[in-house]
Amino acid sequence: MCLAIPSKITHIDENGMATIDVDGVQRSTSLLLIEDPKVGDYVIVHAGFAIHKIDEQFALESLTVLRESLAISMQADSRESDMNYEL
C-alpha cells in the first residue's frame, strides 16, 4: 500500500492537485496534506496524497540508494524465477 519511491512534482493546478513523476511515470496527486508545495519538490505519496516533502538532496540520495538496492533485489528476483514455483 505504501509507495516507497519519492516522486517529483512537475505541475500544480489551481485546485491543489499536482502532477507527479514517479521514476518516469506521471500521476495525479493531492497536495492538501502538505505545507507550501512547489514544482520541483520531491514528495512521498500515499493513496493519492502527498504526505511528506523531502529535502531535494535527501531525495536524490534516496533515489541513488534505491537504484542500487533495485539491483540487489533484481538479483534476488532472478534467483527466484529460476526456482520455478507455481502462482
Place this chain on the structure above:
Amino acid sequence: MSIKHLEEYRDPELARRLIDRIQSISSKSVGTKSVRLMEVCGTHTVSIFRSGIRSVLPDGISLVSGPGCPVCVTDQSDIDAFIAISRMDHVIVATFGDLIRVPGTDSSLQSERAGGRDIRVVYSALDALNIAKQHPDKRVVFLGVGFETTAPTIAASILTANFAGLTNYLVYSAHKTVPPALEVLVNAPDVHIDGLILPGHVSVILGSNAYMFLKTVHRKPCVIAGFEPVDILHAVSSLLSQIHAGKPELDNAYPRAVTPEGNPKAISVMDAVFEPVDAAWRGLGTIPRGGLKIREAYARFDAAIQFDIQVPEPVIPNGCACGDILKGIKIPPECALYKKRCTPVDPVGPCMVSSEGTCAAYYRYVSNL
C-alpha cells in the same frame, strides 16, 4: 546512527557492508544469537521477501511479520458490514482493491459485484468523491481501511465533500491506529519479540515521538525504517546493536522522511474528522483507542450512522490462522490450510488475499515451504 549514514548511502557496497556488520554483531554476542525481530508493516514484509534479506541473515535471527497489513487486521464484522452496504439499493461502493476478495462470513465484495452490485476500485478517496459528483442520484460509500497514513487522506475527502456541499458521499470508517496495537503486542504474554521495525509511512505522519513509550515504558529496542533493502538491513543492524548493548533506543533510521513531530497538517486534518475509539482487530481483539471513528460534527458522512447495517454473526473461516500470524506467533506454513485449501487464487483468509499479507508473501517468495 542518525545523519551520518546518509553519506554511506552513496556507497554501492553499503548493503554488503551492513550484512557484514550484522554478522559480526551476531557472532560476537550471545544475546543476539537467537533473536526475533518483528517488522510491523506489511510493506516492509513484502520488501524483505522481495529483496531476499531473510536468506542473508545469520542463523538465529528471524524476522517475523506483524499486524501492519490494513486489510488483514480488518475485523470479520467490518468485512461483513462492507458486504451488507454493497447490497443496499442506490449505493455505489468505492474501495481500495485489496478488500474486494476478502471472504466475509457468507460472501465477498467480489461475489457481490459478480451478482450485479456496483463496487468500484479506486486509487484515492478523491476518486470516490468524483464518483459521488458524477452520480448525484446514488449514495457513494467509501470503505475506509488503513492506518494513520491513510486516515488523513480519507479525512481530507470528507472535509472536501463538506466544503463542496456534497450530500451523497459517505465513509465507513474501519481505520486503525498503530501505537495502541504495539502496546497490546509488547504486553501480550504469548508474543515474544526482541525488537521492532516500526512502519515507515505511519511514522511520516505521526513522527518518531509517537513511539517513545516503547523505549521509556517497555524498554523495547525499536527502529523506524524505510523500505529499501539498505534501509531494512540498517534497521536490523541497529536493533542487534541495541540488543547487544542492552540499551533499548528509539532509532530513526529513516530521517529523510520521518521527523520527531511528523506531519502536523496531516495530523490536524485527521483529528478534525476522526476521534479515537475502541476497535476490534482481527487476531488482536478489541484494542482500547485502537481505531478511528468519524466525529459527531461529520455524522452525516458516517455510513455506520446513516445506514441500518445488519450483519450475520461473524464466522472466522475454519482453520484460518491469520489471527496468530498477525501477532507473529505462527508463520504461514504452520497453518494446515496453507497452500492446500488456501491459495492466492482461492484464499480462505485475508492474509492470503492482500498483496501485503504474510501468507501471500510466503506463497509468492518462499518456494520450498
